[in-house]
Amino acid sequence: MSGLRAAGGIAKKGGKAKASGFSGIEFHKSKGQHILKNPLVVQSIVDKAGVKSTDVVLEIGPGTGNLTMKLLERAKKVIAVELDPRMVLELQRRVQGTPHQNQLQIIHMDVMKAQLPYFDICVANIPYNISSPLTFKLLAHRPAFRAAVIMYQHEFAMRLVAKPGDPLYSRLSVNTQLLSRVHHLLKVGKNNFRPPPKVDSSVVRIEPRNPPPPINxxxxxxxxxxxxxxxxxxxxxxxxxxxxxxxxxxxxxxxxxxxxxxxxxxxxxxxxxxxxxxxxxxxxxxxxxxxxxxxxxxxxxxxxxxxxxxxxxxxxxxxxxxxxxxxxxxxxxxxxxxxxxxxxxxxxxxxxxxxxxxxxxxxxxxxx
Missing domain, CATH: 1.10.8.480 (Helicase, Ruva Protein; domain 3)
Incomplete structure (x- = not known):
């Protein structure tokens, strides 16, 4: 599963080159694997998620866990959904013997096939090729969560937040905004990654309308x-x-x-x-x-x-x-x-x- 991940994680797009990752893990550009090298972006994502000490956080695409470790410092529990077995092992290694060991639950499978558990906040750096289905999977999740802070390809993010009259305004815009309040938080340029992907990214905050509108x-x-x-x-x-x-x-x-x-x-x-x-x-x-x-x-x-x-x-x-x-x-x-x-x-x-x-x-x- 390729896609944009937080520091120590993965981003979408790229050629055939390989880049050395954290802990000796090779990240394959041909699979869209890029490292977010800017720790300020990682910290900004954590801050904008508004994580409380009583929150259960669902993290999708944790990579090698730099964002995961920041989330564990603030949350009651982090549930990380990861498909790559190398990343699962690295996550386990990083928390082993730390005070956060019992706070982390890892679900090793494709997030689109997973039955998601209860969570308060979602933080996701998702594969671009599942942006639409994952967004609506989250919006259909019950009980409703408080907010999701998700990294998308920049143009997709702009379609989510587009308003009437905007050239990017579409079914995606109106359907997402029917079910949630959507806010663009920050743009993340491709030069924040190593090696740089071909496209820029954006972080979006999604707050489900709870209850949803009373319509068919x-x-x-x-x-x-x-x-x-x-x-x-x-x-x-x-x-x-x-x-x-x-x-x-x-x-x-x-x-x-x-x-x-x-x-x-x-x-x-x-x-x-x-x-x-x-x-x-x-x-x-x-x-x-x-x-x-x-x-x-x-x-x-x-x-x-x-x-x-x-x-x-x-x-x-x-x-x-x-x-x-x-x-x-x-x-x-x-x-x-x-x-x-x-x-x-x-x-x-x-x-x-x-x-x-x-x-x-x-x-x-x-x-x-």
Missing amino acids: FLEWDGLVRLCFGRKNKTLGAIFRQGNTLALLEQNYAVWQALHKASDGAEVDLVAAVNRMAMDADKAEAAAADGGSDDEMSEDEEAEAAAAGGGGGGSARRRRGKASEGFKEQVLEVLQRHGFLERRAAKMSQDDFLGLLAAFNQAGIHFTS
Whole structure:
């Protein structure tokens, strides 16, 4: 597992060179292993985490433990999740015979496969390639933690904190900010690492909203995915798409027949954040290929409209045509609430919540 780690740890990206690490451990640049050499950054991360003497701290990607040792000085307990067996041995060596030996618990496995225990604070220097799924895994964790201080690739961090109108504002931004308060803490230049990685990093503080907003998260995700499919188009244009209207009308019929209630928010949250993570990964891949969020086809828009719906098959196979009455109903909702000419790229979290409430009040849903 490669990725950015704190002093004595690992950072993402790099070539084939090797660098000698602490305690004689070789760090492989080809695996994205770089050493954070600036102790001031390590201390800043600990300070900004706000660790209390009664806290259980979850550390993801501890590396050889320089940050771990600082955390142990402040916390009641540190639970370190580490995949590299060499790092596990080094962590064990560093605490052996010290007053902190009984404060450290090491979980030797892939963090994405681990059942995370209770913790108050998370400190993570994570592999860039799991930034999205790990972020949403943490946000879905129960009981909710107080805060997470995480090192990300700089551009990813900027997408997390982006506001409406910012070019980086995306589904990732609005979904993360729905579930948490997100703050950019500091930028960490690549020259703070040995050898330097190819990109800069940033540290972000995430504070989960507890309790989370009282909404159906699968409905929310279906709406947001649809709107951000072409975030610079007006909502009027998006909701005039034939396939989108057809699938929304199918959902409408099912809801009218079953009189479903939108309860089970905790189950919805887990299912929705998993989808949010996958969506964010797809958006990252599209951006890396020179694309953007503003590239969803009509069929993809239709599938997004049925985001949480059951039944297999692609939107193309289920192509249909909505009734004129239903189309008028959808557009009337947008018109009445002032959303017809709005664009997702400039809509706030409250705007999306208002839009979802308006549709739901009219009996229009984004899950079937």
